[in-house]
Amino acid sequence: MTFSQLRTFARVAKLGSLRAAAASLGVSEPAVSTAIASLRTELGDPLFTRTPMGITLTPGGRALAAHAEEIIGLAEDTRRDVKHASSHERQLRVLATAAFAEHAAGRLFDLFGKWVSSDAVDVIVESADDIATLLRERAYDLALGARPGLANSSGLELVPFFKYQRVVVASTRHPLASSTGPIPLDKLLSVRWFAGPGGFEPLTEEGRWFGRLSALPDVIELTSETDALSAVAGGEGVMLALGHVAASRITGVAGHPTDADRTPDLVRLAVADTPISGLWWATTLDGGRATDAARIVQRLVTTAEATTAIVSPTGSRGLSRRGNKFHVALWS
Incomplete structure (x- = not known):
């Protein structure tokens, strides 16, 4: 799995819609669908099901959403630490x-x-x-x-x-x-x-x-x-x-x-x-x-x-x- 796929899934889980996630990320809806499909194949879990009210995460989808948020956060911390490594100010x-x-x-x-x-x-x-x-x-x-x-x-x-x-x-x-x-x-x-x-x-x-x-x-x-x-x-x-x-x-x-x-x-x-x-x-x-x-x-x-x-x-x-x-x- 890639960082981009995790970010995409985290946004879908948060917004409850592939279309909303695509708009938020500035990408096409097919690009979001492709990222989700890759994660489903690799993890062997549907991750979410569609309902008339939107999407419902599976237990595996909820676990992935939590880990995706954590990984995205760690990546942001890493970027910030590297950027400010030469400075004593954070x-x-x-x-x-x-x-x-x-x-x-x-x-x-x-x-x-x-x-x-x-x-x-x-x-x-x-x-x-x-x-x-x-x-x-x-x-x-x-x-x-x-x-x-x-x-x-x-x-x-x-x-x-x-x-x-x-x-x-x-x-x-x-x-x-x-x-x-x-x-x-x-x-x-x-x-x-x-x-x-x-x-x-x-x-x-x-x-x-x-x-x-x-x-x-x-x-x-x-x-x-x-x-x-x-x-x-x-x-x-x-x-x-x-x-x-x-x-x-x-x-x-x-x-x-x-x-x-x-x-x-x-x-x-x-x-x-x-x-x-x-x-x-x-x-x-x-x-x-x-x-x-x-x-x-x-x-x-x-x-x-x-x-x-x-x-x-x-x-x-x-x-x-x-x-x-x-x-x-x-x-x-």
Whole structure:
């Protein structure tokens, strides 16, 4: 078997479709079929069966998918080590889910720079759905933010490090701001909702909260949660905001304002099953396969110093846009 065949099969297993794998790899569908056929012949296993819903991996196919991800990851590590062999600096590659990248990554890695001054860091936003695969393929050393699904957590070490809350907020001038009791679902569904890019990860508590609604509201996704909060403050709708991020702008619960000496522009709405509590996680490969720098970050995020940095209202968030990816711009 060849490295190309393994990469092809890993992509088919991940995407559940030969056509999708071909598009992702930039090759023709017949090329994907040929690679799969060669693996089937060599291994004596059909690897997957076709169903009306797509493909289903055989036990042998699941084993091959896991090994293929590992081999691809080792190859990427080898390329990187050879490229940087003459340098003492190794790049730390961090996957962050969107909310963590926007609200915490810059400040956290400013702090990390005081711990480990020699490592360059690149933080890129990806979906929580892809964490397990991207870590196994060694595309990233560490993932921060939402956790991967339980079904995909084998071979990973997950450390919870920050408990947050999401609250429903609206402008003090919004019609719902005068509500004195729990807001009925039909009223919530009748107004516009705002969110950052990608909305809310299905694997987060806030994503599951949305999934439990009898109907989904109209959600407008902006380029950042900061922009979404500004739109809400302008009276354009409501959103599930991070409590510690919006706290200084919130007057209190709708119908029960507090802190009259301030001039806040938001109010927290009384909505069933809110505030929503969630956790951010630091995820690496287990069994001693994580890099030293990734282990340092995994230890750092559990410290009181890191928590203080994350909730600080000042300091660099460090979020910038490059093409279709978000990067955290750190020190030079």
